[in-house]
Amino acid sequence: MKLASLNNGSPDGRLHIVSRDLTRATAAPGVDTLQQLLESWDALVPALVAIYEKLNAGLVIDAIAFDPAQAMAPLPRAWQWLDGSAFDSHGDLMDKVFGMTKEQTGRPLMYQGVSDRFLGPQETSFFPSEGDDIDFEGEFGIITDKVPLGISADAAIGHIRLLVQINDWSLRRLAPIEMKTGFGWIQAKPPCAMAPVAVTPDELGNNWRDGRVDLNLVVHWNGKQFGAANGYAMSCGFQDLVAHAAYSRSLVAGTVIGSGTVSNSNYREIGSSCIAERRGIEMIDEGAPKTAFMRFGDTVRMETCLPDGQALFGAIEQQVAQTP
Amino acid sequence: MKLASLNNGSPDGRLHIVSRDLTRATAAPGVDTLQQLLESWDALVPALVAIYEKLNAGLVIDAIAFDPAQAMAPLPRAWQWLDGSAFDSHGDLMDKVFGMTKEQTGRPLMYQGVSDRFLGPQETSFFPSEGDDIDFEGEFGIITDKVPLGISADAAIGHIRLLVQINDWSLRRLAPIEMKTGFGWIQAKPPCAMAPVAVTPDELGNNWRDGRVDLNLVVHWNGKQFGAANGYAMSCGFQDLVAHAAYSRSLVAGTVIGSGTVSNSNYREIGSSCIAERRGIEMIDEGAPKTAFMRFGDTVRMETCLPDGQALFGAIEQQVAQTP
Numbered sequence: 001m002k003l004a005s006l007n008n009g010s011p012d013g014r015l016h017i018v019s020r021d022l023t024r025a026t027a028a029p030g031v032d033t034l035q036q037l038l039e040s041w042d043a044l045v046p047a048l049v050a051i052y053e054k055l056n057a058g059l060v061i062d063a064i065a066f067d068p069a070q071a072m073a074p075l076p077r078a079w080q081w082l083d084g085s086a087f088d089s090h091g092d093l094m095d096k097v098f099g100m101t102k103e104q105t106g107r108p109l110m111y112q113g114v115s116d117r118f119l120g121p122q123e124t125s126f127f128p129s130e131g132d133d134i135d136f137e138g139e140f141g142i143i144t145d146k147v148p149l150g151i152s153a154d155a156a157i158g159h160i161r162l163l164v165q166i167n168d169w170s171l172r173r174l175a176p177i178e179m180k181t182g183f184g185w186i187q188a189k190p191p192c193a194m195a196p197v198a199v200t201p202d203e204l205g206n207n208w209r210d211g212r213v214d215l216n217l218v219v220h221w222n223g224k225q226f227g228a229a230n231g232y233a234m235s236c237g238f239q240d241l242v243a244h245a246a247y248s249r250s251l252v253a254g255t256v257i258g259s260g261t262v263s264n265s266n267y268r269e270i271g272s273s274c275i276a277e278r279r280g281i282e283m284i285d286e287g288a289p290k291t292a293f294m295r296f297g298d299t300v301r302m303e304t305c306l307p308d309g310q311a312l313f314g315a316i317e318q319q320v321a322q323t324p
Numbered sequence: 325m326k327l328a329s330l331n332n333g334s335p336d337g338r339l340h341i342v343s344r345d346l347t348r349a350t351a352a353p354g355v356d357t358l359q360q361l362l363e364s365w366d367a368l369v370p371a372l373v374a375i376y377e378k379l380n381a382g383l384v385i386d387a388i389a390f391d392p393a394q395a396m397a398p399l400p401r402a403w404q405w406l407d408g409s410a411f412d413s414h415g416d417l418m419d420k421v422f423g424m425t426k427e428q429t430g431r432p433l434m435y436q437g438v439s440d441r442f443l444g445p446q447e448t449s450f451f452p453s454e455g456d457d458i459d460f461e462g463e464f465g466i467i468t469d470k471v472p473l474g475i476s477a478d479a480a481i482g483h484i485r486l487l488v489q490i491n492d493w494s495l496r497r498l499a500p501i502e503m504k505t506g507f508g509w510i511q512a513k514p515p516c517a518m519a520p521v522a523v524t525p526d527e528l529g530n531n532w533r534d535g536r537v538d539l540n541l542v543v544h545w546n547g548k549q550f551g552a553a554n555g556y557a558m559s560c561g562f563q564d565l566v567a568h569a570a571y572s573r574s575l576v577a578g579t580v581i582g583s584g585t586v587s588n589s590n591y592r593e594i595g596s597s598c599i600a601e602r603r604g605i606e607m608i609d610e611g612a613p614k615t616a617f618m619r620f621g622d623t624v625r626m627e628t629c630l631p632d633g634q635a636l637f638g639a640i641e642q643q644v645a646q647t648p
Binding site: 077079080082085105107109110111112113114115116117126127128132149150171174177179180181182183184185186187188189190191244245247248249252255323 | 401403404406409429431433434435436437438439440441450451452456473474495498501503504505506507508509510511512513514515568569571572573576647
């Protein structure tokens, strides 16, 4: 099933079921918001799945055309956003770029970020200054229902109700300054954006395996392809990230957990999901970074397709601009 | 004005106005929750202040006795909890305890923590294991209304609508492990608790100065006084913490910002607001820590009084127990 929250003037939007081919949508009956659905998933979801099948068959008479420009983030605000960093090839490069030597602990890396808003797929992102080194980060993410304290990874997989695609904006000048405090990021991590549609894991078929998304996240910067890294290279599955987070806190329904920047070790061939990673490669190969960070007016596009070419989440298509 | 959220079975509780002496309460008319009040503060607050004055004068006929055992946290869940570490005497000791050498940047320290629930003042806190080194942390905090992106510290002071007292639970075994990643804390920071009442800054009179609480936070551990540190020693005011947080994100109404563990440089005389700090002193003075962390069944009490002896926020009185 595919779900979107269309802008109706309220902070949570109006939950809609979207057809698999992303052409049609219909308001979810009996549940106004995705947050409400996640709080009562088992009770509410069967009726929605039945409508989803009718929608795909063209049998929902009053379906509307699905317009991603009207979509907010599928979950426009969340009580909790925990972002991992589960791609080793990315982490190793970042340590080089930031001049850090992170201790290898074998534990998942994770920080908590701003979650009172996730931007819609076509919303402009505003930043104070180009001098802060504006960067996009293409990620996959999951959304859970309520997860009990101390859950095992094996049990956690069943609490992964939805998959999403995220652009985790970063201000690279500030990231290492904040990281060196040990406290994580505040200024370096402005609000993220999400692709228009959240999908249940079954939409991926065999491309959802071992708690990982075995699909390429294709990133374009100013219209030119920048990367197409595969999500399967995570060093642990999303269920391990869920269990890690739930060690000393139960997870509220609607918790969003991110994979960290999608990255593969053959980044020289397939490219990167953020600029900082390319700069790290340049530092290794050429002695210094040469790719500049984003300028105001730049655009980024992120999209993930199934093997048959069908867009899975719809596209993130954002522009960056200076804070008015 | 003093405000509490009494347990009515809903996640946000029912907003009540509480008399200055904490003996009587009355439901806030026209606004059900503190979150709603914070979203429309200027429009709603004058009517509540008028009732508060009547309540203090004994003129609210149907007032109820205020029972802190019925109080949730004043803001039982928040979209954002940002905790600072603004007491240098605490930070210096922690670096010693954790074997860290934090770079001195002159910037406020801040991490984002779990905010989908703040425990009530008398709720038991459950933890997985005594072996995680359970510690309390006494803090002051502020709650803002909506704060625009890029606000100055001077303008930020006006967005500090309420002051609260917080017990920021910490698992000290995990804290340095997570800190060394640079990502901040997830497992080391379970949900905090709040004292029963949030107060407007005018309740402190001259003891609210320079964006600091010039009062002692008195901590008892298992009935024995452990510390009485004064909140004025912050290296920056709360308005500086607000401005720091709002550099690249506007702050949602109901953002809670903490001072970090209240600490004074004469900690040998006045004691500490957390166990780790005392252990740091013992490491300096005696070569090794000797005070053990908390055991299941232990209690902690935190209270702040005005110079006339009147309790300001009411007391946090919690017990720790093992996760069932």
